[in-house]
Amino acid sequence: MSSTRQDAWTADEDLLLAEVILRYIREGGTQLQAFEEVGRQLSRTSAACGFRWNSYVRKQYKSGIEHAKKQRKEGKKPGKTVQNSEDSNEVQRTEKPLKPELDSSLEIKDVLKYIESLYSAAGSATSNKVEQKQLLERIKELERENVNLANELDRLREDYQVLMDILNRARKMAAEKEEPGSGQQKAKFQMDKYGNLERVE
Template identity: 60%
Template sequence: MPSTRQDAWTPDEDLLLAEVILRNIREGGTQLQAFEEVGRQLSRTPAACGFRWNSHVRKQYKAGIEHAKNQRKEGKKPGAYPEKNTPQNAVEKEGEEQEIEEGKPSFEFQSIISYLGQLYELAENSASNANGQKQLLERLEELEIENERLLAELNRVTEDYHSLMEILEKARAMAIGKDGAPQIQQKVKFQVDKFGNLERIE
């Protein structure tokens, strides 16, 4: 069974809804039958179809509704319908006509509850998405702070590296004799003074 749609209505869907409703009016059907028929074709609930009809589409087809009512009345002349004109049929038809003429939503209460449940789920999903977005923004801020800390640490390590390389270069220069040859035969000692500078001990 296809899942129930909850997306926005298109003009073509509104037109289909109006055509089915007007046909049901002409043929003496009920709104509920029309809503169920449209719902099956569009994978929507009868409650959603009824809500769309009464809140948006019906006011655009006032002239069409009156014309369909007139066609139905012409069709109800003696001999127009083949079924028996029993008192029970007359009561049922009268009730159906009254539902359509008054424009009252005739869909079942359970369908309304189902439709409201779908709206509630949509609202919950929207709130959940908002909370998820807030958590992602908070996590992004934490990562930015951590990135700044790591960059500062990298700069400090880089400075320490350059300082160490300078000390090693000075030691190498001091270890070489005046003639440019390494002084291998004697041990060379170094110390760091109170200012952090490397000096050779004679």
């Protein structure tokens, strides 16, 4: 979608908008398609073009719209481009602003279709944001679990080292108490369920 400009509409832009829409009416196209074409040419959104047409420009070209609809119904071929002198003179002829009137059923259908597409796009964007938020929360949760596991691993390593130190000291003490050639058996130790060493006879 083309980027939205914040500057005001010029007379030339209004004229281009009217020319394109009248051409689409004569050729049996939809106004939504015309809005999209004008939006590409003017670097505006189709919604901005539609708002400008319905709020201001359409009121200035009532006779041109009726003539274009008549041409479409009669099946007359439109000119090759909107730049021919006959079409340009017709479009440039403005009228006094009239009271706003209800759009035709075709126009309402186009507007509703466009609004539905906006709601659909907004819903999809919202769904993606929710999913992204859930993924970020899951990543943070896994990071916390990783830190906890790393801490637990360090604690187990420390406990293991302490245990090995205790066993080594016990073996050393037992070896020192034995007298060479006495035939005395080596003392044996085992650890109880509370982590204490006890001698095994």
